[in-house]
Amino acid sequence: MNKNAKEVSRRSLLAEGIRSFSLLCVGGFAGGMMGRSQSQRYCWQIDPHKCVMCGICATHCVLEESAVKCVQAYAMCGYCKLCTGFFDPSPQALNTGAENQLCPTGAIVRTFIEDPYYEYKIDENLCTGCGKCVKWCKAFGNGSFYLQVRHDRCLNCNECSIAIACPSEAFQRVPYDEPYLLKGTTSKG
Amino acid sequence: MIFFVRTAPFLILLLACLGAAEDIQRFPPPDFESGYVMPATTTPQPRAGWLNYLDLAVLFTALSLASYLVIYKRNRPGIFALTIFSLLYFGFYREGCVCSIGAIQNVAYSLFHANSAIPFVVIAFFLLPLIFALYSGRVFCAGVCPLGAIQDVVLIKPIRIPRWLLQSLGLIPYLYLGLAVLFAAQGSSFIICEYDPFVSFFRLSGRLNIIIVGFSLLAIGVFVGRPYCLFLCPYGAILRLLSRLSLWQVTVSPDECRQCQLCEEACPFGAIYPPTPEETQPIRKNRKQLAMMLVLLPILVALGSWSFSLLAPTFSRTHPAVRLAEDISLEDSTHSETYSDASQAFRDLGQSKEVLFNQARNLRNRFSWGAWILGGFFGFAVAFKLIGLSLPQQRMDYEIDNADCVACGRCFSYCPVELKRRREKKSSRSAPKDQTIQEQ
Ligand code: SF4
Ligand code: SF4
Ligand code: SF4
Ligand code: SF4
Ligand code: SF4
Numbered sequence: 001m002n003k004n005a006k007e008v009s010r011r012s013l014l015a016e017g018i019r020s021f022s023l024l025c026v027g028g029f030a031g032g033m034m035g036r037s038q039s040q041r042y043c044w045q046i047d048p049h050k051c052v053m054c055g056i057c058a059t060h061c062v063l064e065e066s067a068v069k070c071v072q073a074y075a076m077c078g079y080c081k082l083c084t085g086f087f088d089p090s091p092q093a094l095n096t097g098a099e100n101q102l103c104p105t106g107a108i109v110r111t112f113i114e115d116p117y118y119e120y121k122i123d124e125n126l127c128t129g130c131g132k133c134v135k136w137c138k139a140f141g142n143g144s145f146y147l148q149v150r151h152d153r154c155l156n157c158n159e160c161s162i163a164i165a166c167p168s169e170a171f172q173r174v175p176y177d178e179p180y181l182l183k184g185t186t187s188k189g
Numbered sequence: 190m191i192f193f194v195r196t197a198p199f200l201i202l203l204l205a206c207l208g209a210a211e212d213i214q215r216f217p218p219p220d221f222e223s224g225y226v227m228p229a230t231t232t233p234q235p236r237a238g239w240l241n242y243l244d245l246a247v248l249f250t251a252l253s254l255a256s257y258l259v260i261y262k263r264n265r266p267g268i269f270a271l272t273i274f275s276l277l278y279f280g281f282y283r284e285g286c287v288c289s290i291g292a293i294q295n296v297a298y299s300l301f302h303a304n305s306a307i308p309f310v311v312i313a314f315f316l317l318p319l320i321f322a323l324y325s326g327r328v329f330c331a332g333v334c335p336l337g338a339i340q341d342v343v344l345i346k347p348i349r350i351p352r353w354l355l356q357s358l359g360l361i362p363y364l365y366l367g368l369a370v371l372f373a374a375q376g377s378s379f380i381i382c383e384y385d386p387f388v389s390f391f392r393l394s395g396r397l398n399i400i401i402v403g404f405s406l407l408a409i410g411v412f413v414g415r416p417y418c419l420f421l422c423p424y425g426a427i428l429r430l431l432s433r434l435s436l437w438q439v440t441v442s443p444d445e446c447r448q449c450q451l452c453e454e455a456c457p458f459g460a461i462y463p464p465t466p467e468e469t470q471p472i473r474k475n476r477k478q479l480a481m482m483l484v485l486l487p488i489l490v491a492l493g494s495w496s497f498s499l500l501a502p503t504f505s506r507t508h509p510a511v512r513l514a515e516d517i518s519l520e521d522s523t524h525s526e527t528y529s530d531a532s533q534a535f536r537d538l539g540q541s542k543e544v545l546f547n548q549a550r551n552l553r554n555r556f557s558w559g560a561w562i563l564g565g566f567f568g569f570a571v572a573f574k575l576i577g578l579s580l581p582q583q584r585m586d587y588e589i590d591n592a593d594c595v596a597c598g599r600c601f602s603y604c605p606v607e608l609k610r611r612r613e614k615k616s617s618r619s620a621p622k623d624q625t626i627q628e629q
Contacts (some may be wrong), residue, residue, distance in 0.1 A: 002527070021325055023323055026316060028319060041241065041308040043235050052533070057470075072529025074230065076218070113225050121228075124297070142216055151232075151234055155284050156236075157286055157384055158287070161396075167529075167530040167534045169534070179234065180230075
């Protein structure tokens with residue numbers, strides 16, 4: 001019994017020692033990491049200048065309805081009557097008929113302002129982020145349509161599925177307080 | 190008019206070819222006369238930053254509560270209620286992100302990328318459950334982890350799994366942990382998040398193959414206790430090691446064991462071990478076995494290193510830059526006309542191939558080192574397990590192995606001694622009144 005008790009106390013002393021050591025390690029590790037840490041968090045965003053509008057954004061998001069949507073930089077838009085982002089490359093007529101539209105879901109709202117100008121606005125509930133309009137707008141227009149991660153929808157996954165799949169490294173982490181890379185305000189825009 | 194419409198795209202095409210590829214204001218924004226005001230691009234903001242600290246506070250509270258319920262209260266219904274809460278909060282409300290298991294990768298990434306910053310909340314999510322494990326065992330698994338929770342609620346009809354199977358499949362988490370750290374450290378991907386089987390349930394959407402895996406795991410989980418925890422979870426592997434050292438160990442019953450064997454049947458995770466027979470093998474034989482294992486250790490480590498180093502080229506292709514470099518050099522050498530998406534994007538941006546090839550070479554180098562270390566680590570884990578198995582065990586009673594125990598509390602109410610203690614506790618609460626009556 002006595003021997004047993006001694007053994008037990010020796011064991012618990014050993015355990016105590018190892019535990020303290022581990023705790024010290026964890027503490028030191030925590031300290032080291034904290035030195036590197038920032039209270040700042042990051043979230044995902046698309047650099048519109050790197051995006052090649054491959055269409056992956058529409059299908060690879062973990063959300064059924066992608067968190068990526070097309071947005072309009074109004075200040076860059078030409079308000080063209082013949083918008084290459086809006087109209088099918090060979091439209092039947094220049095009106096808002098579905099058969100004339102490039103967007104597969106009819107997410108672009110065309111509104112007459114004054115002759116010959118029209119406003120083009122994205123209905124985000126319909127947009128799938130396929131990037132078709134972006135591609136054509138960039139190729140033949142001013143490039144005012146571009147894709148952005150919409151942060152009211154994005155779950156800010158630890159590892160964004162689109163970022164893995166994006167072929168052009170357009171998906172990047174940006175500071176939480178400035179979660180958009182808006183065209184016209186970034187360096188190259 | 191129709192003619193114009195039909196030809197307009199081609200005219201514009203011509204026009205576009207004259208201009209540069211970069212965005213230029215081909216059509217200057219107009220001056221409106223009608224008083225139209227240009228709207229600004231809306232920027233809906235992400236979840237408010239302070240809410241992340243709320244998550245942290247919830248984590249800390251839940252861990253404390255779990256410790257209290259497991260160690261002090263010994264209350265299975267309480268633990269189960271906490272489990273449900275965590276499933277709802279960390280699972281369905283937070284949609285499985287941020288989580289301690291995934292945080293392994295953020296930590297590994299930032300350890301190997303000196304200029305990357307890791308958010309404070311993520312470090313805390315990584316460390317808090319580990320610190321708690323040093324005191325009260327795997328209480329994180331008991332009632333806080335949403336992945337553990339979703340498996341715990343479907344565990345309806347547990348069957349017993351042979352111990353050898355548990356032990357050998359139990360080696361997979363170390364491999365998974367090693368792979369996750371390797372891929373995160375190299376910056377190729379976060380595999381724990383990518384292949385998280387249950388997160389699609391929390392988000393109610395996800396990739397089909399992952400959903401199928403998740404469903405199968407849950408279906409298996411009806412009979413086999415927490416299959417992900419037992420055979421996959423890399424964070425569980427770390428928790429196992431630390432919980433061996435915990436100050437307050439989870440016990441079936443704090444009182445004397447009557448060796449009725451009831452509890453061994455109760456644990457769905459095979460964490461309760463029977464007492465060792467009085468006269469086990471002669472000490473000498475044990476020693477011999479141990480010595481053999483110690484010789485085996487370097488052999489297993491070397492074997493692991495070597496066999497994983499063969500996989501290094503495959504591993505390195507998980508990094509997008511390596512893949513891209515390989516695509517490009519292949520396309521260039523075969524004078525291919527069609528480019529892969531990534532290669533097309535790279536060429537369009539006109540970046541330097543030299544820089545890319547250099548980066549790829551560096552990465553391959555690092556991957557080959559990484560594969561050696563990973564293989565060694567896994568060999569070490571296997572050897573360690575064998576050594577552990579051949580060490581002479583001494584258990585007087587039915588005892589919980591703290592590393593295996595996820596502190597679910599199921600066994601508490603199976604122990605007749607414990608039940609007696611509970612009855613006595615209950616009656617002693619109402620005892621003073623009885624006594625006064627008796628005295629009168
Ligand atoms: S995956 Fe990348 S390149 Fe493709 S559309 Fe999205 S951001 Fe653009
Ligand atoms: S074409 Fe695609 S990206 Fe553009 S508005 Fe339509 S759905 Fe959105
Ligand atoms: S972080 Fe997640 S939710 Fe957001 S865009 Fe990427 S995959 Fe979609
Ligand atoms: S073993 Fe892993 S998945 Fe299971 S409860 Fe523990 S941390 Fe969660
Ligand atoms: S508390 Fe531990 S030993 Fe008891 S049933 Fe749960 S996992 Fe098994």
